[in-house]
Amino acid sequence: MLLLPTTVTVREARDVQRMLGQALKSEPDSGVVIDAGNLAQFDSAALAVLLECHRLANAWGRPFAVRNPPPKLAALARLYGVDGLLTLATGPPDLPLKPGPASTAIPSGPSNLSA
Numbered sequence: 843m844l845l846l847p848t849t850v851t852v853r854e855a856r857d858v859q860r861m862l863g864q865a866l867k868s869e870p871d872s873g874v875v876i877d878a879g880n881l882a883q884f885d886s887a888a889l890a891v892l893l894e895c896h897r898l899a900n901a902w903g904r905p906f907a908v909r910n911p912p913p914k915l916a917a918l919a920r921l922y923g924v925d926g927l928l929t930l931a932t933g934p935p936d937l938p939l940k941p942g943p944a945s946t947a948i949p950s951g952p953s954n955l956s957a
Contacts, residue, residue: 866899
């Protein structure tokens with residue numbers, strides 16, 4: 843499972859995406875799970891990062907899910923109509939992933955935007 847940092851805004855998005863992209867390569871073939879439970883400050887760039895992770899997982903034929911999204915992130919995903927793509931779920935990480943489209947923490951940088 844991969845862990846999102848506490849902050850993912852337009853300022854951090856490029857670095858977070860690069861680190862997640864590298865970490866995704868080592869995720870098991872059984873699926874890619876990103877835990878967003880630590881995410882406290884974010885903007886729509888966080889969704890862009892997650893959508894790119896979904897695209898990569900889909901290209902590699904791996905299921906993809908986002909666990910423990912903050913309520914505001916889930917609401918933003920619903921607003922943009924991408925909540926189904928991201929397979930937003932709460933609960934333990936061992937929940938089975940839907941087929942279809944270890945733990946690594948991604949460091950965050952400073953930001954003054956809050957969710």
